[in-house]
Amino acid sequence: MSDRPAGGFVSRDGVRLHVLRWESAGPALVLVPGLGQSAHVFRELAPALAGDFRVIAFTPRGHGQSATPTGDYTLEGFADDLRAVLDGLQVERAIVVAHSLGGTVATRLAVRSPGRVRGIVYLDALHDYGRWGEVMMRNPFPPPPRPDFGDRDATRAWMTRYVPGFWCDALEADLKAHAWTDMASWRSELVMGLLDDATVHPTPYAQLRCPALALVAAESLRTQFGWLQPMEGADRERAEAYLRTVREPWRRASEARFVREAPGARVVRIDGGHYFFLTARDRVAAEIRAFASSLTPLDT
Template sequence: MTAGGAAPGSTTPAPRTLSIEVDGVRLHALEWGAGGDALVLTPGLGQSAHVFRELGPALAADGRVVALTPRGHGESGTPPAGYTVAGLAADLRGALHALGIARTTLVAHSVSGAVATRLGADHPERVRGIVYLDGIHDYTRWDEVVRANPYPPPPQPFFADARIRRAWHRRYVPGFWCAPLDADLAARPGPADESRRLELLAEVVHDVQSHPPPYASLRGPLLALTAGEDVATQFPWLDPADAAARQRAEAYLRDVRAPWRRASAERFLHEAPHARVAEVPGGHFFFLSARDRVVDEVRAFLRTLPPDAS
C-alpha cells in the first residue's frame, strides 16, 4: 500500500490518498483521521471515493475513516473480470486486510449496500455493523420502476467534451452540484474507457437484480437511511411552470416509486428485525445535501454498537 497527499485548495480537511493492491488489482482510497474503530465508506455504482470528500472528514472527528474506490471506478484499476457482488465483496475484504482493519463498520451508498451485505453475511467477523445510504432497494424490480418513469433523463453524452459531460451530470444525476461531485467526475477516465467500464459494470447490475441481498444472514446492527424523494429531487430538470408535467411526475413518485421503496424497506425489516430505517430529506445523494443529518445518524448508530472484543 502506498500513500500520497492531496492537492491543496479544499475547504475541508485534505485526505490522505492511498493505493492498495488486492489480488493484483490497484484500488484507490482516501483516508481521514486516525485511531478509534475504523469506518469504511463505499460509493454507489459509477462513483468513487471522492464523493465522500465532505462526509469523510465530518465523520473522522471520532476516528479513522477510509473511503474505498471499487474496481472499475474512478482511479482504481479495471481488470477484465470480477464484476459481481461477491467479487466486489472479496475486494473489500482484501482492502480491509491491506489497511490493517480487522473489523469495521461499513457505510455503503446505493448498490454498494449489496456488497456490504454480502461481506457481512460471508464474513461476520469483519463487520461490526452496516449503515446503508439509500442502499436497500429491491433491484429485482428496478427495470419495472425505470420503464414507468414518465420523464427519464436523456442519454449520457459519453463522447462530448468535459464541459458538456459536467453539465449533464449536474443537471440529471443529483440535481445539484458540489466539490465532491466535481472531484468524482474529474477522476473518471476518458470517454472510451468510461464506456468500456460501463459494459463491465452492467455485470454488477445484472447480479444485483438476480440475487436479492441476504439480510437475514447478517448478525450485526443495521441502519438504513433512505431518501425522502419529491419532484424537486427526482426531476430537477422539469419546468416548474409546467403543472401537467409536475402532476404526472408526482403520480409516478406516489404510485410507482413510493410503493417500491416501501416494499424494499419492509423486506429489509422483515429479514433483519433488529434493523432500523430512517428517512432523510433529499434525493439519492442526500449524504451530500443533508450531510449534517447523516453524520448525526451515523454517530448515534455507532454509539449503539457493542464493544469490540476482537
C-alpha cells in the same frame, strides 16, 4: 483534523484498489460508493466523521483510480475487494457505510465475513433491483441520456441539471478521477454486469449478523423532477401519480423487506434525493455517529 485525505492503493491478486484515508485514533469506518463512482464522492461527508473515526473510502475495481482488470465484476468479487482493503490497511473490524449499489456489496461482505463488520449504514441503498428496470420505464419524464464518454464538461452540465441535480466539490473530484478515454466505455460495459448480478440475487438481509441502519431519501417532485420545476396541470398530476403509485410503493416494499429480515434493522428518512449524504451532510454524519454509539460491546 484536515479535510485533505491521504491517498494510496491496496492490492488483491495484483489488482490495485484506490483508497482515501482520514486517519485518527477512532474506530474504523469504511465508505463504499455506488455504481460508477469512486472514493472521492465522499470527500465532503468523510471530514464530518473524521474526528470520531478512522475513515477509509474505497474505490471498486473498474472505477476512478482503481485498476480495470478483465474479470470479477460481481457483487461477491467486489466484496472480496473490500475485504482486501481491510486486510491491507490492517483493519480487523469496521463499520461499513455504503451508498446505493454499494449496500449490496457491504451486505455480502458482512454475510461472508461476519467477524469483519461491526454494523452497516445504508445510504439510500435498499433498492429492489429486480423491479428497477420496470420502475424506470414507467417514469413519465425521464431525463435525457447521459452524454457520451469522454466529454467531461457535458457530463458535469448533465449531472448538475438532472442527476443528482446539483454540483459540489466532491462530485467534481469524483468526475476528475474517472478515465476519459476509450477505457471509460469499456469500464462501463464491465461494471454494468453488477446490476445484472443484483437483479438476479436479491440482497441477503436475513443472513446479516450485525446491526443495520438504513438512511433513505424522502423523495419529492423537487428531488425527482427538479429540472421541470415548477410543474403545473396535467404534467404535475402525471409526475405525482408516478411517485405515489409506482416509485413510492417500490421503495416502501424494499424498506419493509429490510426491516422484516435484517436483525434489529431501522429506517430513517432524510429529506433530499439519492445523494442526500452531500446535501444533508451534517444530519447524515449525526445519524452515523449515533448508530456507532449504539453498538454494544458484542458488536465491537
